[in-house]
Amino acid sequence: MAGKTPFYKTKTFTLTAGILIAVVCMWLAVRPLFDNEDAWNQVVNAFQQADYRSLPLIWGTLIVFYWLKAWRWRIMLAPVGNYRPVKDLLPPIMIGFSLNNVLPARIGEVARCFVFSKQQKVPFSVAVSSLVLERFFDLIAVLFYLGIGLVFIEGVDPKIQQQAWVLAGLSVIGVFTGLAYVMFTAPFVAFVEKVAHSLRIIPHGLTDKVCRLLEKGAQGMSALKSARLVFFMLGISLVKWGLNCLLIGLSLWSFGLPTNPTIAMVLTGVVAIGVALFPSPGYFGVMQLCFAAVLLLFVKGEKGEAAIFASSIYYHMTQYVPVTIVGLIYFVKSGLTLHEVEEKKEERDLVKAATPEIA
Structure with missing residues (x-):
């Protein structure tokens, strides 16, 4: 007989926690506006005076962003098949992001893997392994832009800039660690296991789980033993996240806020890390708090505070609406149901453990 599901893994807890995170973060984001009686009128005025010529540029950039994401996934899946980026891979990607936008517990990641495995008739674990690798390259790109932004940004504490050099150095180390992981998986995992076991403060069960995840991440990636291909994937990741910096810059420009590239880089990093650490439904609240924390x-x-809040809504919704609509259309066309996705309980836990969401 199956054991009772722990309360913290139930839908009720997950949904409640996500909503609570969204409410608290949104309250913290709008709190500076409470001191100004005319704040909400200023927010409305900010939207009325915004320059919406950025809208087609934002949507065009968004199309290229997801196209690059599909192409990078194609490279990662090259060992198991020759998939078409737009026809075979883009639908699962959009389905995943759309369901993450409307459902808690990052169910979209499970749906993405499930849809791909069903449509292409490949093991579910193959899709999960590619997502592990994808998240790694995303993390490196995010840290790269955050580090560069903090190093060269003006008007911040010099101590923060010094710490940014450390962050940039860690990004470089991360790149070479990733190369070692992909190209020399077996000895790499053995080394990690040996080091972890030598540290008695780390439980053996946790060590074994981490090593299994590392092995799972390399499963099906045996053909990616070429440093050229790995650097190619890294290059796509950097371009993709550079486009995200552009999306933020366009949103700031629309509301007359500073468009310094270093500010956009820092904000990109903060938003990506924020939504990974605090996964609210649709990223509501978290996105607005990240904008406020950096731009303030x-x-x-007072007008600046209103413009910051308005720009965060603009940046958020110009992506949320089209991505959700396109993804849900793809999901309906797939013929699959949410019930089928939710039945993959073990796989859902694996995906959540192995693929922390990076925006």
Whole structure:
């Protein structure tokens, strides 16, 4: 007889926690506006005076962003098949992001793997392994832009800039660690296991789980033993996240806020890390708090606070709406149901453990 599901793994807890995170983060984001009686009128005025010529540029950039994401996934899956980026891979990607936008517990990641495995008739674990590798390259790219932004940004504490050099160095180390992981998986995992077991403070069960995840991440990646291919994937990741910096820059420009590239880089990193650490449904609240936390360092005044909040909504919704609509259309066309996805309980836990969401 199956054991009772722990309360913290139930849908009720997950949904409640996600909503609570969204409410708290949104309250913290709008709190500076409470001191100004005319704040909400200023938010409305910010939307009325915004320059919406950025909208087609944002949507065009968004198309290229997801196209690159599909192409990178194609390279990662090359060992198991020759998939078409737009026809075979883009639908599962959009389905995953759309369901993450409307459902808690990152069910979209499970749906993405499930849809791909069903449509292409490949093991579910193959899709999961590619997502592990994908998240790794995303993390490196995010840390790269965050580090560069913090190093060269003006008007911040010099101590923060010094710490940014450390972050940039860690990004470089991460690149070479990833190369070692992909190209020399067996000895790499053996080394990690040996080091972890030598540290008595780390439980053996946790060590074994981490090593299994590492092995799972390399499963099906045996053909990616070429440093050229790995650097190619890294290059795509950097371009993709550079486009995300552009999306933020366009949103700031629309509301007359500073468009310094270093600010956009820092904000990109903070948003990516924020939504990974605090997974609220649709990223509501978290996105707005990240904008406020970064931009209030450079923008002063009541009108500036209103413009920051308005720009965060603009950046969020110009992606949320089209991605959700396109993804749900693909999901309906797939013929699959949410019930089928939710039945993959063990796989869901594996995906959640192996693929922390990076925006």
